[in-house]
Amino acid sequence: MQPFAFEVAHLLAGLMVLVSFMLLYQDRMLGLIRVFALHAFVLSLSVGWQAHIQDAPHLYITAAIALVLKAIIIPVALNGMVVRLGIHRTIETVGGIGPTMLLGMGLVALSMVVMLHATAGATPLAREDLAFALSVVLLGLLMMVTRRNAVSQVVGFMSIENGLILAAAGAKGMPFVVEISVAFSVLVAFIVIGVFLFRIRERFDAVDIEAMQEFRGERQ
Amino acid sequence: MSITTADLPFDPVTAILVIPAASALVLAVLPGYRLTARLNVLATGLTFLGALALLVVRPAPGEYLLVDDLNTVFVVLGTFVGFTTAVFSASYIAHEVDIGKLTLGNLRFYHAMYQVLMFAMNLALLANNIGLMWVAIELATLTTIMMVGIYRTHEALEAAWKYFILGSVGIAMALFGTILVYMAAQPVIGEGQDAMVWTALVAHAHDFNPDLLNVAFIFLMLGYGTKVGLAPLHAWLPDAHAEGPTPISAILSGLLLNVALYAVLRFKILLAANPNAIAPGPLMVTLGLISLIFASFMLYRRRDIKRFFAYSSIEHMGIITFAFGMGGPLANFAGLLHMTMHSLTKSAIFFAVGHVAQVKRTQRLADISGLTESHPLLGWGLVLGVVAIAGLPPLGIFMSEFLLVSSTFARAPLLAVAVVLGLLVALGALLLRVSQIAFGSPSAGTDRVKASYVPMFAHMALVLAAGIFLPPLLVEWFQNVARLLG
Numbered sequence: 001m002q003p004f005a006f007e008v009a010h011l012l013a014g015l016m017v018l019v020s021f022m023l024l025y026q027d028r029m030l031g032l033i034r035v036f037a038l039h040a041f042v043l044s045l046s047v048g049w050q051a052h053i054q055d056a057p058h059l060y061i062t063a064a065i066a067l068v069l070k071a072i073i074i075p076v077a078l079n080g081m082v083v084r085l086g087i088h089r090t091i092e093t094v095g096g097i098g099p100t101m102l103l104g105m106g107l108v109a110l111s112m113v114v115m116l117h118a119t120a121g122a123t124p125l126a127r128e129d130l131a132f133a134l135s136v137v138l139l140g141l142l143m144m145v146t147r148r149n150a151v152s153q154v155v156g157f158m159s160i161e162n163g164l165i166l167a168a169a170g171a172k173g174m175p176f177v178v179e180i181s182v183a184f185s186v187l188v189a190f191i192v193i194g195v196f197l198f199r200i201r202e203r204f205d206a207v208d209i210e211a212m213q214e215f216r217g218e219r220q
Numbered sequence: 221m222s223i224t225t226a227d228l229p230f231d232p233v234t235a236i237l238v239i240p241a242a243s244a245l246v247l248a249v250l251p252g253y254r255l256t257a258r259l260n261v262l263a264t265g266l267t268f269l270g271a272l273a274l275l276v277v278r279p280a281p282g283e284y285l286l287v288d289d290l291n292t293v294f295v296v297l298g299t300f301v302g303f304t305t306a307v308f309s310a311s312y313i314a315h316e317v318d319i320g321k322l323t324l325g326n327l328r329f330y331h332a333m334y335q336v337l338m339f340a341m342n343l344a345l346l347a348n349n350i351g352l353m354w355v356a357i358e359l360a361t362l363t364t365i366m367m368v369g370i371y372r373t374h375e376a377l378e379a380a381w382k383y384f385i386l387g388s389v390g391i392a393m394a395l396f397g398t399i400l401v402y403m404a405a406q407p408v409i410g411e412g413q414d415a416m417v418w419t420a421l422v423a424h425a426h427d428f429n430p431d432l433l434n435v436a437f438i439f440l441m442l443g444y445g446t447k448v449g450l451a452p453l454h455a456w457l458p459d460a461h462a463e464g465p466t467p468i469s470a471i472l473s474g475l476l477l478n479v480a481l482y483a484v485l486r487f488k489i490l491l492a493a494n495p496n497a498i499a500p501g502p503l504m505v506t507l508g509l510i511s512l513i514f515a516s517f518m519l520y521r522r523r524d525i526k527r528f529f530a531y532s533s534i535e536h537m538g539i540i541t542f543a544f545g546m547g548g549p550l551a552n553f554a555g556l557l558h559m560t561m562h563s564l565t566k567s568a569i570f571f572a573v574g575h576v577a578q579v580k581r582t583q584r585l586a587d588i589s590g591l592t593e594s595h596p597l598l599g600w601g602l603v604l605g606v607v608a609i610a611g612l613p614p615l616g617i618f619m620s621e622f623l624l625v626s627s628t629f630a631r632a633p634l635l636a637v638a639v640v641l642g643l644l645v646a647l648g649a650l651l652l653r654v655s656q657i658a659f660g661s662p663s664a665g666t667d668r669v670k671a672s673y674v675p676m677f678a679h680m681a682l683v684l685a686a687g688i689f690l691p692p693l694l695v696e697w698f699q700n701v702a703r704l705l706g
Contacts, residue, residue, distance in 0.1 A: 114435060137392065141389065164399070171399050175413045175416055183358055187391075
């Protein structure tokens with residue numbers, strides 16, 4: 001492993017964690033979508049770099065899917081939807097930005113400790129990649145629980161998925177990476193279509209999960 | 221076991237996978253619902269016959285597919301419940317169309333999705349590749365999400381959305397666990413396909429990095445555990461059961477939860493093959509016990525009949541997970557038996573509940589009473605089902621619960637006390653509700669039941685028969701599987 005290849009892979013995976021933090025503190029819907037597009041763009045760079053250094057051409061397909069679908073098509077679609085639904089207002093977060101960021105840092109520290117310990121025998125590249133990927137996944141989970149809005153939960157879910165693709169691309173020689181990224185894209189497409197076609201706003205009067213929780217326990 | 225695949229005119233594994241896949245395509249384009257409902261029954265029936273053939277032939281494990289004692293139990297049980305549910309669904313859905321709850325376009329989609337679901341579940345069970353298994357379970361989740369939302373009402377969409385979000389998070393965690401298993405296997409087995417083949421993984425598991433396997437199992441347990449409906453990851457389950465069409469509630473409880481549990485069991489065997497990895501048992505025991513106790517208390521506060529039985533499913537999945545977590549030949553045997561009995565009983569109960577909801581036009585527990593008087597056959601069928609699910613003798617679930625409790629008493633008396641507590645609390649809730657639904661003065665809604673009773677009573681007959689006499693062949697089979705599970 002040349003040090004340069006390692007450094008770049010390290011840099012790109014680290015950038016993804018950084019962008020995940022940026023997602024955490026976005027308080028405007030349109031800003032959130034833009035940062036998500038950046039997240040997906042960094043993912044495609046990272047996967048593309050992995051394809052280059054692992055000499056695994058099929059990973060270029062995964063990178064291309066990430067770039068075209070998640071960095072361009074989905075953000076544009078979400079953007080249009082948000083504007084059309086008129087919900088580009090402030091996003092409420094639970095517990096405020098500060099505590100959320102602190103919690104996020106704690107999660108990153110946790111994933112570093114766990115993964116670096118667990119993967120002691122693996123190559124440094126795979127170790128760090130996996131530790132960063134777990135951080136991205138945990139930050140995405142954190143985002144899903146701290147957001148109340150359906151669209152931002154979807155963005156949170158897609159950032160989890162980006163973390164998983166990062167992990168899969170870093171696992172050298174793993175089969176099915178392309179298939180899995182396609183399967184995930186289908187999933188994401190379903191969500192976006194779900195939000196769009198089923199007109200969650202019409203049904204729920206708002207894209208706000210708060211409104212959806214009216215029936216949570218029981219129907220009276 | 222002297223018959224080989226060559227003696228049969230068809231390959232059972234291919235049949236189990238190709239029949240549902242091909243039927244899905246056909247059903248997606250055919251118009252009308254009488255013909256398609258019958259075709260749906262026919263396809264699931266043929267799939268079940270194909271699964272039965274697995275009892276006598278044992279194809280060699282390949283790179284992608286595997287047939288062993290463990291998954292044969294799941295496949296046979298799954299395709300059987302799939303078949304009887306299709307029979308129930310055919311008459312149930314006809315009524316839903318008559319009263320205008322579903323359109324014909326919806327139905328075409330419904331039947332196609334039913335077959336896709338069967339295909340995905342069979343593929344998940346037969347997969348010898350952990351990546352393929354993950355993809356199949358994701359496909360099964362997606363199809364059920366769409367079927368839960370099929371009525372397009374406010375509640376149905378909310379249930380589908382919640383299921384979608386929680387199911388996706390579960391699926392994501394399971395994938396992370398799968399990647400970690402690959403990372404653990406890759407230094408030992410080498411890069412590529414082989415490091416994801418389950419049989420190869422088990423054969424080499426003792427050389428894997430135990431720390432990595434531990435982390436992987438936690439992710440897999442939480443991820444697939446979400447789909448099993450274990451508390452505290454169960455939030456999607458009651459909504460999905462209550463708002464979807466009743467045949468889907470039966471499929472969810474009787475089949476899909478088992479498929480997810482099967483995935484957990486596969487990885488449990490993998491971990492058990494590595495001497496330095498954590499014992500997977502305690503984690504499963506803890507989650508199972510939490511689900512059992514939590515769900516049995518929650519039963520008292522349900523006001524919707526389908527939600528009520530959905531919580532009962534959480535309770536029973538908890539018992540089954542607990543049993544497999546305890547491990548050992550007796551507890552594993554009890555777990556397998558309980559899983560089989562629960563699938564049969566719970567789907568029978570959902571068939572009954574479907575009839576009830578159609579004649580009473582409500583799912584509210586408070587609005588249903590005196591069922592044994594207005595609809596004697598249905599009322600007593602439901603009473604029998606609830607008696608069975610509550611674990612009273614002489615029905616099948618009593619046997620498995622008795623086995624579980626007595627074997628647990630011998631090894632961990634405190635845990636056994638907790639299990640008994642959960643079972644008794646649930647028993648109280650079940651008897652309380654069933655006495656109110658079944659007896660007293662009949663509530664409004666005295667239409668005749670239009671759907672068929674056959675599937676419900678067929679299931680109950682099997683449960684009763686198993687409670688009285690278990691065929692030695694079945695016992696031997698389950699003992700084999702129990703040994704395999706360790």
